[in-house]
Amino acid sequence: MNRLAINLNGVDFKNPVIAASGTYGFGREYNEFYPISRLGGISCKGMTIREKLGNPPPRIAETPDGILNSVGLQNPGVEHFIEHDLPWLKQQDIVVIANIAGSTEEDYAAIAEKVNASDVDMVELNISCPNVKAGGAAFGTSPDCAANITRIVREKCPNKPLMVKLSPNVTSISEIAKAVEAAGADSVSLINTLLGMRIDIRTRRPILKNNKGGMSGPAVFPIAVRMVNEVYNAVKIPVIGLGGIATWQDAIEMVLAGASAIQVGTAMFTDPYAPLHIIEGMDEYLEENNIDNIAELVGGVKLW
Amino acid sequence: MKYTQELCPIIQKDTLNRTTFSFVVKSEKAVQTMQPGQFANLRVAGKTLRRPISVCGFNREEGWIRFVFEIRGEGTAILARMNEGDTLDILAPLGNGFAIDPTEKAVFVGGGIGVPPLLGASAPYGENATVLLGFRNMRAIILSDEFEANGADVRIATDDGSYGHHGFVTQLLAQRLDEAPCDVIYACGPTPMLKLVAAEAEQRGIRCMVSLEERMGCGVGACLVCACKTKREDGSETYRHVCKNGPVFDSREVVWE
Ligand SMILES: Cc1cc2nc3c(=O)[nH]c(=O)nc-3n(C[C@H](O)[C@H](O)[C@H](O)COP(=O)(O)OP(=O)(O)OC[C@H]3O[C@@H](n4cnc5c(N)ncnc54)[C@H](O)[C@@H]3O)c2cc1C
Ligand SMILES: Cc1cc2nc3c(=O)[nH]c(=O)nc-3n(C[C@H](O)[C@H](O)[C@H](O)COP(=O)(O)O)c2cc1C
Ligand code: FES
Numbered sequence: 001m002n003r004l005a006i007n008l009n010g011v012d013f014k015n016p017v018i019a020a021s022g023t024y025g026f027g028r029e030y031n032e033f034y035p036i037s038r039l040g041g042i043s044c045k046g047m048t049i050r051e052k053l054g055n056p057p058p059r060i061a062e063t064p065d066g067i068l069n070s071v072g073l074q075n076p077g078v079e080h081f082i083e084h085d086l087p088w089l090k091q092q093d094i095v096v097i098a099n100i101a102g103s104t105e106e107d108y109a110a111i112a113e114k115v116n117a118s119d120v121d122m123v124e125l126n127i128s129c130p131n132v133k134a135g136g137a138a139f140g141t142s143p144d145c146a147a148n149i150t151r152i153v154r155e156k157c158p159n160k161p162l163m164v165k166l167s168p169n170v171t172s173i174s175e176i177a178k179a180v181e182a183a184g185a186d187s188v189s190l191i192n193t194l195l196g197m198r199i200d201i202r203t204r205r206p207i208l209k210n211n212k213g214g215m216s217g218p219a220v221f222p223i224a225v226r227m228v229n230e231v232y233n234a235v236k237i238p239v240i241g242l243g244g245i246a247t248w249q250d251a252i253e254m255v256l257a258g259a260s261a262i263q264v265g266t267a268m269f270t271d272p273y274a275p276l277h278i279i280e281g282m283d284e285y286l287e288e289n290n291i292d293n294i295a296e297l298v299g300g301v302k303l304w
Numbered sequence: 305m306k307y308t309q310e311l312c313p314i315i316q317k318d319t320l321n322r323t324t325f326s327f328v329v330k331s332e333k334a335v336q337t338m339q340p341g342q343f344a345n346l347r348v349a350g351k352t353l354r355r356p357i358s359v360c361g362f363n364r365e366e367g368w369i370r371f372v373f374e375i376r377g378e379g380t381a382i383l384a385r386m387n388e389g390d391t392l393d394i395l396a397p398l399g400n401g402f403a404i405d406p407t408e409k410a411v412f413v414g415g416g417i418g419v420p421p422l423l424g425a426s427a428p429y430g431e432n433a434t435v436l437l438g439f440r441n442m443r444a445i446i447l448s449d450e451f452e453a454n455g456a457d458v459r460i461a462t463d464d465g466s467y468g469h470h471g472f473v474t475q476l477l478a479q480r481l482d483e484a485p486c487d488v489i490y491a492c493g494p495t496p497m498l499k500l501v502a503a504e505a506e507q508r509g510i511r512c513m514v515s516l517e518e519r520m521g522c523g524v525g526a527c528l529v530c531a532c533k534t535k536r537e538d539g540s541e542t543y544r545h546v547c548k549n550g551p552v553f554d555s556r557e558v559v560w561e
Contacts, residue, residue, distance in 0.1 A: 025526035029548070032306040032524070045528070053543050058519045060529040062353050062379075067521065074528045074543060217352045269521045270352055272309060272395065 003286040004279065004294055006040070008238055008261055009161035009186040011121050013040035013095050015282075016294055017251070017275050020242050020265030021046050021099035021124065021165075022071065026085040027092065033272045038279065041095035043189075043263060044081065046126050048101055049111045051077040061198045061207035066217030066244070067266055068196045070210035073101055078111050082118045090119050097163070100153075101126040108149055112156035124163045124189060125153050127180075141170050143179035154184035163240060166190040166231070168220075173227045174234035181235045188231060189240035189263065191224045217266040220244045225257045232258020232299050246274060248281025258299040307524060308333045312392045315368065320446045323375045324417070325384050326360070327392065331369045334396040338362050338369065340425035341401030341490075341515060341552045345523035346371070347393035348379040354395065355379045356520050356547070358421035358492075360447075369396070372420035372446065398523050399551045402513060404428055408487035411436065412456075413477055413501050415493025416444065421515060422492055423447055423454075430455040434480055438473030438497065442466040474500040481508055488513065495560075502555035512555040518546040525549075533559040 004015035018041035019027070026044050027036045036042065054074025061068045075081070078100070089096045098120040102108040108125075115123050127149050150164055164180040166173055168191040177188050193214025198207045206212070224243025232239050241259025245251055246267035254262050267274040286294060312329035320326055334344070338359060345354035361370040375381050386392065406428040414422045415438045426433040433456040439445050441464045451458045459476050460468035469476055474497060477489075481504070491501040492515035505512030521527040525548025534544045534557045541559055544550070 023522065023527050025528075029307075029522070029524040029526040033309065034305070053541075054528065054531060056533070057529075057531045057543075059531055060353075060519045060521050060527075062351065065352060067352055069521070069527070069529055071528050071531075074531070266352065266521075269354065269523075269527065270347065272307075272522075272524075 003292060004283055006261060006295060008240075009122065009163070011095055011161055013261065015040040015279050016255075016261035017279050017282075018043055018095070018097065018240070018261055018263045019268070019275065020263040021126070023265040023268050026081065027089055027094070028085075030268070030272060031092070034276065035092070037093040039094055039275050040261065041097055042089070043097040043099050043124050044085070044089075045075055046073050046099045046101045047075045047078045047081055047111065048073060049078055049107050049114070051075065051080070056209040058207060058209055059213075061213065063196065063198060063215060063217070064219060066215055066219035067269070068198060068208060068213035068215050069193070070208045070213035072210065078114045082114065086119055095121045097122040097124050099124040099126055099165070105149065105152055109152050109156050112153040116157040116159050120160060122163060123153070123157055123160045124165050125150065125185075126165045126192070127167070141167060143175050146176045147179040147183040150180040150183035150185050161186045163187045163189050165192055167192050168194050168223060168227055168243070174230045177231040177235050181237050185237060187238040187240060187260075188235065189242060190231060191220070191227055191243040194220055194223065216243065218244045218246050221250060225253060228254060228259050229257040229301065245278070246270070248278045248285065251278045251282055252285055252297070255294060255297045256299070256301040258301075260295070260298050306337075307395060307398065309393065309395050310334045312369070312394055314386060314388050314390050314392055317386070317388050320372065321443055324372065324446055326370060326372045327386070328368050328370045329392050329394070330367060331362070332367055334394060335362050335364055335367060335369050338364075338397040339401030340404060341421055342397040342399050343551060344369070344371070344394040344396035345398060345520070346383060348382050350382065351379050353379075353521065354523060355383065356398070356523060358515070358551075359397070359424060360420035361424040361427070374417040395523055399547055400549070401425070402490055402552055406430065406432060408432065409485070410434070411477065411480060411486045411489045413473055413489060413491040413493070413497070414438070415473055415497040416440070418491075418493030418497075418515070419447055422490065423450055425490060426451060426456055427454045431457070433457070434486070435459070436473050436476040436480060437461070438463075438493065440464065472500070473497065474504065477501060477504055481510070486510060491515070498555070499560045502558065502560065505555060513552050514555045514558065515551045516546050516553060516558070517551070520547055523547045533561060535559055
């Protein structure tokens with residue numbers, strides 16, 4: 001039996017390691033290093049109903065053990081994805097998750113209808129992107145707004161398992177998680193990036209042209225573990241954990257905190273093979289500890 | 305598979321001046337498909353992000369790649385402390401290089417640390433290459449003897465006049481183009497320099513390829529952080545990406561800001 005195989009919201013994954021949205025494009029580039037089918041799933045670059053050009057550069061700054069980004073959801077629009085990228089992705093033996101975003105309720109409804117009618121395996125609803133001025137973050141920061149958008153998307157997208165991606169830039173992430181659960185989410189993924197800023201002391205200007213950006217990478221890992229554990233204890237639906245995972249040890253820790261699956265993002269920039277090393281290391285850990293399936297470890301942390 | 309991660313032992317380290325270093329590293333895989341003008345993303349111990357560095361030269365038969373880089377901040381300072389025998393972790397070959405046609409008359413314009421990628425690109429051109437190099441001062445001059453050894457007509461400008469032409473390398477470009485025509489211009493250096501080179505080329509109707517820099521994440525086109533504003537054929541503007549669509553762009557495609 002495959003120790004790493006999981007079923008998430010009715011979808012079979014060969015392993016619980018998913019490429020995080022925005023760091024892996026639509027998979028084609030990393031497929032030039034290794035077959036991306038070795039991963040369990042791919043959450044595609046966040047998409048909007050129409051093409052978005054994104055923010056002016058520089059869009060990235062380094063931080064101690066992490067980065068800030070301000071891409072601003074540059075994407076070719078959902079129809080372009082469905083026409084040009086999805087057919088290719090569907091041939092790669094990997095679970096395809098469409099990550100969707102919008103700046104108005106109408107946008108969310110429209111994109112939800114499009115992905116509902118497409119071949120994607122799951123939908124990840126981004127109500128938490130901090131890089132888009134109107135909307136995005138605002139939708140994710142109050143339980144009512146988060147629930148409202150989830151309900152709209154749930155209604156327009158009844159055929160796909162719906163994962164809602166949560167923002168850490170909130171007072172109580174478990175309140176938001178409970179709200180989206182009640183509004184029909186099948187699972188929640190967290191965390192999106194934490195808002196941050198860096199200043200070049202020579203020019204006295206922010207390094208990012210957008211001034212602020214979303215922080216990710218190993219530096220945010222302890223925050224992500226804490227939030228995943230809180231949410232795991234607050235909801236009944238599966239939790240997908242991400243934020244700073246770079247090694248298999250991090251991945252196991254995240255599973256113990258309560259994650260049924262994990263996503264890897266920024267670590268890919270340091271090492272494109274990071275997800276493969278994580279999969280291998282998790283499998284060895286399970287074997288050494290005589291654990292038949294990763295599901296047995298989920299939420300296994302014994303709190304003091 | 306277009307991209308490789310390779311662990312490359314440093315076989316030769318040279319100090320070109322106080323802040324500029326040359327590494328020759330052993331490569332079996334990445335060198336096989338490498339083209340001049342492409343770059344590699346170098347892993348830096350303790351840093352989340354790799355550092356993009358152009359390929360200065362390479363040899364497929366002998367199995368080596370050369371990088372020349374300047375200390376600019378923490379990452380390049382850490383790289384500079386590496387020594388012969390240490391292993392460099394590279395992702396390569398990345399991006400699109402220069403389209404080389406050595407039968408053409410080509411003018412290469414380099415500014416500062418934009419000079420190294422032009423060495424490998426100009427080598428096949430021999431005497432068909434004019435190489436115009438701009439530096440802050442005499443002490444900052446690098447690689448000029450190597451360009452000469454390849455047969456190129458090499459001319460140098462320094463900002464402070466301590467060597468060669470006193471002024472900007474773009475003035476040398478105007479002089480050179482007044483003397484005789486050329487088929488193509490290749491340029492790499494600071495953006496203000498590239499902008500002037502592009503304007504000069506456009507005014508004279510000469511094809512011009514520029515190698516751009518932008519801060520990078522993945523280095524392969526997946527994360528979309530290394531955006532550069534470009535014009536589409538219909539004239540509308542968009543962002544393309546230096547790591548995947550570049551670093552070499554046709555200067556007419558770039559929106560200079
Ligand atoms: C395609 C390409 C080819 C390059 N080729 C060379 C070369 O051959 N030789 C050379 O000396 N330099 C080259 N550079 C510039 C080199 O990448 C930067 O000087 C280097 O990344 C600075 O790192 P640092 O840690 O020392 O500086 P820091 O300022 O501490 O770096 C902080 C972050 O900003 C990024 N960054 C800072 N300056 C630049 C820059 N100018 N371009 C891109 N990212 C930057 C760093 O990569 C890092 O992520 C090239 C850049 C690009 C994009
Ligand atoms: C360059 C970049 C682009 C991102 N784009 C998106 C996006 O489009 N949609 C989204 O939901 N999250 C996006 N994210 C957030 C990541 O998916 C992830 O939530 C975050 O980076 C934390 O995980 P990590 O530390 O493993 O990277 C992006 C992150 C980065 C670094
Ligand atoms: S660095 Fe990721 S797209 Fe260029």
